Amino acid sequence: MSDPNLRRPGALGEAFGLAGRLPRRTTTGAGSAPPAADLASSPAPAPVENVEGGTAVEQPASTRAEPVSAAVVHTPAVEADETDVTFQVSVYVLPAVSRAIEEARRRTGRTNAEIAYDAIDAVRDRLPELVAARRGGDRPAGSLFPGRRSRTPRAAAAAEGRRRLWSLQATAAELAVIDGLVETTGARSRSELISCAVEAHFGRRRRSR
Structure with missing residues (x-):
């Protein structure tokens, strides 16, 4: 084994008759570069700007910032004004007065509420008298006895309508x-209350024609 010819590459295989049968071994140093195929499969680093120094530095692809989605802004619903909320008031009026109210509404374009308030304003000083008259017949001023109905509700409905x-x-x-x-x-x-005012207001207007 001290023959210097055996140190030649491939000499040992020739000595034992194995020349051309053994694969050729190649050794790579610790500091050698990896094969080109491995370099091609590696993701390229993304360049980012160094704000402080004004130079470009490389940043690994795995640390790239994800896009930030826009925040959804919810606008609170506008609450309705309490002054706009209305409630229905049912009123019973004589047929002739109902027709007169409908005529006034078409002629003036005013709402039922406005028509009722106009009637109340017009007879406001007589409201206690009108309410008392609805309860019963007239009695002399200063009488100790309440008024009495001059006719029954059925008779009144037959004469004036229900x-x-x-x-x-x-x-x-x-x-x-x-x-x-x-x-x-x-x-x-x-x-x-509203019926007394409306009937007095529109009934008086009918009689004055």
Whole structure:
């Protein structure tokens, strides 16, 4: 084994008759570069700007920033104004008065509520008297006895017609005014108070024609 010819590459195979049968071994140093195929499969680093130095540096692909989705802004719903909320008030009026109200509404374009409030304003000083007259017949001023109905409801309906349902829309503030008038006049309800005012107002207008 001290023959210097055996140190030649491939000499050992020739000595044992294995020349051309053994694969050729290649050794790679620790600092050698990897094969080109491995370099091609590696992702290229993404260049980013160095804000402080003004130079470009490389950043690994795995640390790239993900796009930030835009935040959804929810606009709160606008609440309805309490002054716009209305409540239905049912009123019973005589057939002739109902027709007169409908005619006035078409002629002026005013709502049922506005027509009712106009009637109340027109007879506001007579409201206690009108409510008392609805309850019974007239009695002399200063009498100790309440009025008495001159005829029964059936007889009154036969002469004037059965009262019909009519309605209006009132706000909370308007209802507060109506309730105050119900208390001061002694009316049984909002319906009775408004009916007395509307019938007196439009009934007087019919008689004046």
